[in-house]
Amino acid sequence: MNFRVSSLLFCLMLAAQPLTAAQVPSPKKNEIKKSQIELPAEPEKYELIRVMVQKPSPSLEVGTNSPYELLDQNDQLLFRGDRIVSTRVTPAPEGIRFGRQTFKTRSLRLSIQEGEIVVGRRKYYHVLDILKNDQGLLKAVSELSMEEYLKGVLPVEASPSWPMESLRAHAIVSRTYALFNILEKEGLPYDVAADVSSQVYGGLGTHDPRTDAAVDDTAGQVLTYQKKIFPAYFHSTCGGATTRADQVWTLEKHPCLMGVKCDFCKGSRHYRWDGVFTLKQIEARLKKNGFNAVGVKGLSAQGRDASGRVLSFGIDTARGEKKISSNGLRMFLGPSHFKSTLITEIQKTDGGYRFRGKGWGHGVGFCQYGAKKLAELGYSHRQILDFYYPNAGITRLYPGRKAERGL
Known part of the structure; x- marks a missing residue:
């Protein structure tokens, strides 16, 4: 490393004093989060986004x-x-x-x-x-323009080879999701993470001309409802129907996130899945994630929503039955193996369970494979968005222009 530090700068270094980080109250357990936020009066202030590209690390x-x-x-x-x-x-x-x-x-x-x-x-x-x-611990946060950020999201979250109308729709969805997070997390040290806990951002080197064009074509456009922005969730494959956001998370009910019947993602390789887990695996993964489960003996599905998704699971343990949300169990067991909560069969095996289901992801909002098929059928990006987010409109927050590096 070739540092060239002047004596003046070295003095500045010694003089720098620690600043106490602002204390932000943690959300209360089971607190219902807002499902929409007023659009900013000066949207140009939100053309930058802060992306956590490295989680807390030594x-x-x-x-x-x-x-x-x-x-x-x-x-x-x-x-x-x-x-x-x-x-x-x-x-x-x-x-x-x-x-x-x-x-x-x-x-x-x-x-x-x-x-x-x-x-x-x-x-x-x-x-x-x-x-x-x-x-x-240290975390790293990259600050960049919203439009450049999206150009590092789209080619990772969607395939650049997909129809342009589905990519344009996805660009608006991802921009909406990102801006909602910026507004929701104002005062916190970052807006979104670069992984699946938000939406995946690949950084430089992931750009593609087709996804870049989809971002440019829709620059500044977000989904809104009555002049308010909502979290435009998306997922890979709904498996036949999307579901209500408030039945997956502790979120206010929202008219644009109520779920729709979707027959367009049957071509996805994730349309059907199965996964096998032993009781020991289930117990270990529950404990790893802080869930109080000792001596897991079995589990049972408890309730289903209108789309057919399991709402929660009862976990039979040595200390009685514990209840966990179905999406919580999915995340604990691993969303790449327990792909959805749209469970069609739960089969007892020797020492565990086999789950069969449909779709991949939480099932709320935009179905990526469904949008791909709709675009192939001739739907425009606006029609695709109307289908997955009924009652939503599109608002342009700032003029369309090609994003510049480091804007």
């Missing part, structure tokens, strides 16, 4: 291929240099250690004018915040 590896600046939590310049060869960043009792230097700060901002910032093996745009949490 260390980070970062680098740049161009001149950079490093700033503290008060945006005071610590030092600048020509480039950073892969450098280890770790928490320190008094702040953050960046390579060989320790800075008395709870956050660092790495900024470049051109080129790439590398975190681990992935490449990102021009601003990266390194944040130290109360547990002494």
